[in-house]
Amino acid sequence: MLANSLLYLAGASFCLTVFALAYRLALARLPAFAWNRAYLLGALAAGVLLPLAARLGLAALLPRAPGAPAEALVVLHWSLGASATAAATAQAGAPGPDWAALALVVLAAGYGWGALRRLRAAARNLGALRRLIRGHPRTALADCTVVHLPAPGLPAFSFGRYVFLSPLHDALSAAERDQLLRHEQVHVQQRHTLDLLLVEALGVVFWFHGVVPYFGRQLKTVHEYLADAAVARAPAGRIPYGELLIKLAAQQPPFALVHAFAHKQVFLRIRMLTQPPTTPMQKLRFLFVLPVAAFAWVATAWATPAPSAPTSRGPSARTLVAAPGAPRIGRISWRGNAAVPTARLNEALDLRAGDAYDSLAVEKRLAYDPAGTDVSSLYMNHGYLFFQVAPVATRQADGTVDLAFTVAEGRRAQLGRVFITGNLDASAKAALLKQLPLRGGDEFSRAKLIETNRFLAQEGQFDPQKIGINPQPVMRPTEATDLVDIELVLTPKSRP
Known part of the structure; x- marks a missing residue:
């Protein structure tokens, strides 16, 4: 807001x-x-x-x-943060400050x-004008009311239907x-x-x-x-x-x-x-x-995000707000999907015509389900880092709500470099990288990033509140896929 x-x-x-x-x-x-x-x-x-x-x-x-693809990265960062909180609640404690x-x-x-x-x-100013009007003699004319001010140095001026004159103007x-x-x-x-x-x-x-x-x-x-x-x-x-x-x-x-x-x-x-x-x-x-x-x-329009586009916290719940009266879902339609069949998307959405409409349930099935079976995971676990889906809910005359989803699959991405930044020596970094499920050349997978985040939070050597997983896209317009370098920011726990 x-x-x-x-x-x-x-x-x-x-x-x-x-x-x-x-x-x-x-x-x-x-x-x-x-x-x-x-x-x-x-x-x-x-x-x-x-x-x-x-x-x-x-x-x-x-x-x-x-710079539109960067919006997908923002969504990805939010999903990772949500999963880390769920996986390491016992060790992570309260999240760090949100500086933005x-x-x-x-x-x-x-x-x-x-x-x-x-x-x-x-x-x-308005109060002073009101006091001038109420505190001095007035003469009503056809089109206005003249207020007679005592100070001779004031000019003639008007406000609303009031005209203010001073003794100087009587000498005209x-x-x-x-x-x-x-x-x-x-x-x-x-x-x-x-x-x-x-x-x-x-x-x-x-x-x-x-x-x-x-x-x-x-x-x-x-x-x-x-x-x-x-x-x-x-x-x-x-x-x-x-x-x-x-x-x-x-x-x-x-x-x-x-x-x-x-x-x-x-x-x-x-x-x-x-x-x-x-x-x-x-x-x-x-x-x-x-x-x-x-x-x-x-x-202005070019620089303004379209309201139906995904935001930094996944699909907009306001776009999918249910009308009073617990309506039922009517038609469900998809547009823009090429890599994944409509039947598979409906399976991941796990909603049917006639189900009770709940905007929070729709958001969960689109953006992030802890089980990893949501629509975003279906794409992002198979290389589609820049995937976006825009939901629109339309109330029909019969009281049902039609759901229409516009999919922007984006280009596929492969992992490039996976590297660690932080206060660790080179041998420790190399040993740690061998234990992670991230390998250069593999297909990008959000599930593997979440698994990495969980492993690092539970490993015990690093401060869970300061773990950062930063995807850094490398666009390759002449290649079939783009690259994504993964930076892992690790801070060793302070010794008591």
């Missing part, structure tokens, strides 16, 4: 970065403000949804990464701490005050605050990434362009409005979630006021979003 969450955050961060880069390079200077706003909001939505789409199955449509899992927990804790800090800051002429109110009312009418709240929420989730604040800044700028354009179309014209912007440019907003009437980008806003309308040909640039979205999806 933690690993999947971290993978999702990485994929979403990548997608958001791609969309932000496309906007900066191709669209940010276009005076098509409504289109720019739509792109920015759509990019935020696509950035967080595309990785989810990849994880929900679209990734299975793409070829997997070249510990690293995930540390990363998750660091992420949660950062998210809580960001959430706390957002809550403080009637025309200037009308333009200022009209500007803030555009923010209210077009619900610009909702955009900023969306960015703030995503900022909590992606607090570690600077791309979400970039989207927030760009949305704020586009909001100001939209409000400026609406006011400039009024009979008063652009020149008096531009003068008002310059007049109030020195003021800065007190909160990140508000729209200030004037800020340091005022000259860029005035420049945008003088730009001619965007032509239809210029708007064609927004079609650029299609290849950008396609690229982000393909890159």
Whole structure:
């Protein structure tokens, strides 16, 4: 769960970065403000949804990464660890720490701490705005409510349907005050605050990434362009409005979630006021979003494991979760098996139509049965080191559950070098290797690795908790089989 969450955050961060880069390079200077706003909001939505789409199955449509065989080795390591625990419980004691899992927990804790800090800051800003609204006089207008602040140095700003003014703005002429109110009312009418709240929420989730604040800044700028354009179309014209912007440019907003009437980008806003309308040909640039979205999806889906593929702990029990009501098994089908007949696979699965459906029993018959009669053992004991099987359970209208298994047999493998690393002299290593059932040139066999692991754990000279059996594949594309070197990591027991 933690690993999947971290993978999702990485994929979403990548997608958001791609969309932000496309906007900066191709669209940010276009005076098509409504289109720019739509792109920015759509990019935020696509950035967080595309990785989810990849994880929900679209990734299975793409070829997997070249390192896919390594997943089979992870499954193998888990099976060996499980067997060693079962065989040498009396001598092994408690297993050693899982450093990978510990690293995930540390990363998750660091992420949660950062998210809580960001959430706390957002809550403080919202609380301060709420106190401003409740603690000062208000005047209700047709489209908004004006909050009268006592401090003269604050700029005019808006949040939600509230417009905040200070005594400084009472000194403006009637025309200037009308333009200022009209500007803030555009923010209210077009619900610009909702955009900023969306960015703030995503900022909590992606607090570690600077791309979400970039989207927030760009949305704020586009909001100001939209409000400026609406006011400039009024009979008063652009020149008096531009003068008002310059007049109030020195003021800065007190909160990140508000729209200030004037800020340091005022000259860029005035420049945008003088730009001619965007032509239809210029708007064609927004079609650029299609290849950008396609690229982000393909890159994310290609790097995302398909949810039906085996994971580091064998077939996914979530894929095979039984529905309430103890359903019965319906049809059982296999696809992709060439080396082993379907009848032999059904025999190893040892389940029949009409049997009670139990996802744990299915997992056991696929991944690891202590008796060594499961489907994985059937393949891995005969050279198929990279074997994988992906189960899918489908509930039918009659209440039964159909089981479909997709087999990826992979290339066969032979043992290459078998060697020992650890604090042993050469003669002791040679003598020990002669006692093991592993020989270079033999067909790879998981059963022999398990037997070796059991022998070493029970032999008495080595610390059972520190025994390591590390298969190291050697790919030979031009040969009929690949090789697997076996490293045995042994640590002699410390003398009392």
